[in-house]
Amino acid sequence: MRNLNCPQCDIHRFVVKNEKGETILVTVTEAYEITTVHATDSLDGFDLTVIYCLGCSWKGSPKSLRSHTHKKKY
Numbered sequence: 001m002r003n004l005n006c007p008q009c010d011i012h013r014f015v016v017k018n019e020k021g022e023t024i025l026v027t028v029t030e031a032y033e034i035t036t037v038h039a040t041d042s043l044d045g046f047d048l049t050v051i052y053c054l055g056c057s058w059k060g061s062p063k064s065l066r067s068h069t070h071k072k073k074y
């Protein structure tokens with residue numbers, strides 16, 4: 001399945017945070033499912049409602065990635 005990209009910098013790697021401020025690396029599929037990049041990571045205790053882009057300062061909900069899909073491509 002395809003991964004969704006950041007609306008600002010177009011990369012597909014994000015992090016999510018837990019209450020302790022710890023982060024893990026994730027990607028978001030077309031079905032808005034958050035999956036860990038490293039198989040050993042667990043999403044337990046992490047807030048999946050806000051994702052943070054790894055490449056720029058963008059953050060938002062996984063669903064807000066959708067608004068980018070009709071961007072004009074050259």
Ligand SMILES: [Zn+2]
Nearest residue numbers: 006009053056
């Ligand atoms: Zn970005």
